[in-house]
Amino acid sequence: MSKTIIREARSADVAALVAIFASDDLGGHGDTTATEALGDYLRAFERVASSRDQTLYVAEREEQVVGTFQTMIVTSLVGRGSSSMIIEAVQTRADMRGQGIGAQMIEFAIAEAKRRGLRLVQLTSNASRKDAHRFYERLGFRQSHLGFKMALK
Numbered sequence: 001m002s003k004t005i006i007r008e009a010r011s012a013d014v015a016a017l018v019a020i021f022a023s024d025d026l027g028g029h030g031d032t033t034a035t036e037a038l039g040d041y042l043r044a045f046e047r048v049a050s051s052r053d054q055t056l057y058v059a060e061r062e063e064q065v066v067g068t069f070q071t072m073i074v075t076s077l078v079g080r081g082s083s084s085m086i087i088e089a090v091q092t093r094a095d096m097r098g099q100g101i102g103a104q105m106i107e108f109a110i111a112e113a114k115r116r117g118l119r120l121v122q123l124t125s126n127a128s129r130k131d132a133h134r135f136y137e138r139l140g141f142r143q144s145h146l147g148f149k150m151a152l153k
Contacts, residue, residue: 016065067092082119
């Protein structure tokens with residue numbers, strides 16, 4: 001089995017990340033590999049890369065991007081002004097699922113949160129992703145809140 005490397009994403013990874021997102025039928029985010037959309041993704045990448053509180057990561061095997069996730073650090077007055085990590089956009093390339101890549105990505109994020117002395121790690125998952133829910137529970141996450149969204153575009 002190939003070794004998985006988790007590293008910060010580079011702009012050269014954007015096309016591979018977009019392909020992973022675009023192949024996700026459940027996400028419903030409207031991601032596309034259309035050439036005219038690449039600029040939108042690159043601008044978003046630059047905003048994330050320039051933020052001190054956000055990090056976009058890739059999981060790589062044999063120099064190919066096989067997964068991704070993003071972390072955001074949020075500080076609030078709740079919890080005596082503590083900071084938490086939000087994990088977002090966790091995706092493993094469809095042909096690479098079931099090989100432990102997702103677990104390695106989440107474990108990496110948790111280790112980073114511990115290293116930074118954060119209060120907790122949290123994430124959300126689409127309500128229809130029952131397999132993902134079981135996956136997160138196996139890793140020690142517990143369902144604690146009910147989430148709401150309002151689409152603005």
